[in-house]
Amino acid sequence: MSSEKSIQEIYKSYVATGSVKKFMNDIKAQGIQENDPRLSQIAELTKEREQKEKKVDYENFARRSTPCCGLMKKFSERQFVIPNFEKFTKTIEDLYWRIKPNTTGKNAAYIPQLASIPDYWGISICTVDGQRFQIGDTGNGFSIQSCCKPLNYAIACEYLTSDVVHKFIGQEPSGRMFNEMVLDHNNQPHNPMINSGAIATASLIYTLIDGDQRRSMADKFDMVKTWMERAGGNERFGFNNSIYLSEKEVADRNFALGYFMKENKVFPEKTNMLESLDFYFQLCSIETSAETFSVVASTFANGGVCPLTDEKIFSVDTCRDVLSLMHSCGLYDYSGQFSFNVGLPAKSGVSGVIMLVIPNLAGIVCYSPKLDQHGNSVRGIQFCEELLKTYAIHPYDNLRHTLARRSIYEDK
Structure with missing residues (x-):
């Protein structure tokens, strides 16, 4: 899926239905923080919509999504490097x-x-x-x-x-x-x-x-x-x-x-x-x-x-x-x-x-x-x-015949 298609999908699923805030919550659940500089224009859009209670048109959303098109693509396709971030962070909490x-x-x-x-x-x-x-x-x-x-x-x-x-x-x-x-x-x-x-x-x-x-x-x-x-x-x-x-x-x-x-x-x-x-x-x-x-x-x-x-x-x-x-x-x-x-x-x-x-x-x-x-x-x-x-993150955990531990990449 191209970056443009990803933005279209996100607009259709979230923005067109008035759920910009839900999009921000869903991407936050994947570990992307609200103050992430790549999302600054989308965060501004969320505030503007709440203040003016106006529908956001696609052109406006696509323009503001340009600085984070790669991020949007990964979110849309669920291709972040740690796919199940919630499960991963629970493991880190337990270790802490x-x-x-x-x-x-x-x-x-x-x-x-x-x-x-x-x-x-x-x-x-x-x-x-x-x-x-x-x-x-x-x-x-x-x-x-x-x-x-x-x-x-x-x-x-x-x-x-x-x-x-x-x-x-x-x-x-x-x-x-x-x-x-x-x-x-x-x-x-x-x-x-x-x-x-x-x-x-x-x-x-x-x-x-x-x-x-x-x-x-x-x-x-x-x-x-x-x-x-x-x-x-x-x-x-x-x-x-x-x-x-x-x-x-x-x-x-x-x-x-x-x-x-x-x-x-x-x-x-x-x-x-x-x-x-x-x-x-x-x-x-x-x-x-x-x-x-x-x-x-x-x-x-x-x-x-x-x-x-x-x-x-x-x-x-x-x-x-x-x-x-x-x-x-x-x-x-x-x-x-x-x-x-x-x-x-x-x-x-x-x-x-x-x-x-x-x-x-x-x-x-x-x-x-x-x-x-x-x-x-x-x-x-x-x-x-x-x-x-x-986790199997030692450089030699991927040797043949290894009884591998859990992989972060497959932690789904």
């Missing part, structure tokens, strides 16, 4: 309540402002079709901490290409602590997901693009924050100044790493190492919510195209490189075990956030500040591992 009593772990105490965060627990999901679900404390703001690393790396790759970035940073798991003072056999940080690699990535952003032309720190920060907002469907990203100041006050190890890297000529020529460090602290202190950050995760799952705006944010090649490194290096010293148990790309931050990417399906963000000995959210890790016991 099963995991909630797990209060083990401790907040990250080495950053004072993180030590006092309450015992929040939330899960937010956004699929590659923009189907969304939240449960728990998903609206509370948190600093993204190390979850800035895949985004910074993606931005650097978009500006400079992966080949240029990896002249300065390696691609291998370090097998050491995330803040270990060690470089690889090429005298480079092992990868962009550990502190040394992330500091090097921060030094690359806006450094090599314009030759000798320098960009201000303000320009750098605004550029990265705007890019994150675009990846998040133009939803809110803020900045937590108290976290930034707290992080900077206890950053002796990172300063030592910076000088160690400078001594070993890791940075591009003319790099101001102290500015790069400060920039890195700022990026870790960018603040958002699980609801918004799940859209960022789904942008990576969707090959770099934001599901809510259909804007291409990152190239497919950049997404491939980011997800590869998240898969091998994203969970600190638990990365290998997580890869074995879950097999999906993920990145954690010591604020208690875990960003999980299920390629071609969804992005999931868990938020719970209590951490295990590796610095990962206790509840977040448990959720990821329980999800893999529930």
Whole structure:
């Protein structure tokens, strides 16, 4: 069925009978929220009809449906990536309540402002079709901490290409602590997901693009924050100044790493190492919510195209490189075990956030500040591992002769 035919069917079934509001309720049941930017003109039409109590003609409806014709087609043909969204969300709810009593772990105490965060627990999901679900404390703001690393790396790759970035940073798991003072056999940080690699990535952003032309720190920060907002469907990203100041006050190890890297000529020529460090602290202190950050995760799952705006944010090649490194290096010293148990790309931050990417399906963000000995959210890790016991989404669950678990795609 063509997009035009889908719009005609929806008009005939809902709008012509005066049931625009029923259409909004039915599409909401499939996980598409009323504030979805693709539906903004249809939502306006609903309000106008209620106020004026006038029948909506087809031309008006078709014109307002143009920005979301692909969405209309999927709704009309029931072809969303998760077909039975209600059943899926019920499974997620069950997992949420099963995991909630797990209060083990401790907040990250080495950053004072993180030590006092309450015992929040939330899960937010956004699929590659923009189907969304939240449960728990998903609206509370948190600093993204190390979850800035895949985004910074993606931005650097978009500006400079992966080949240029990896002249300065390696691609291998370090097998050491995330803040270990060690470089690889090429005298480079092992990868962009550990502190040394992330500091090097921060030094690359806006450094090599314009030759000798320098960009201000303000320009750098605004550029990265705007890019994150675009990846998040133009939803809110803020900045937590108290976290930034707290992080900077206890950053002796990172300063030592910076000088160690400078001594070993890791940075591009003319790099101001102290500015790069400060920039890195700022990026870790960018603040958002699980609801918004799940859209960022789904942008990576969707090959770099934001599901809510259909804007291409990152190239497919950049997404491939980011997800590869998240898969091998994203969970600190638990990365290998997580890869074995879950097999999906993920990145954690010591604020208690875990960003999980299920390629071609969804992005999931868990938020719970209590951490295990590796610095990962206790509840977040448990959720990821329980999800893999529930659904066949491990990359190797489709091997021949596998006694497959439930498939999300067939959850009808």
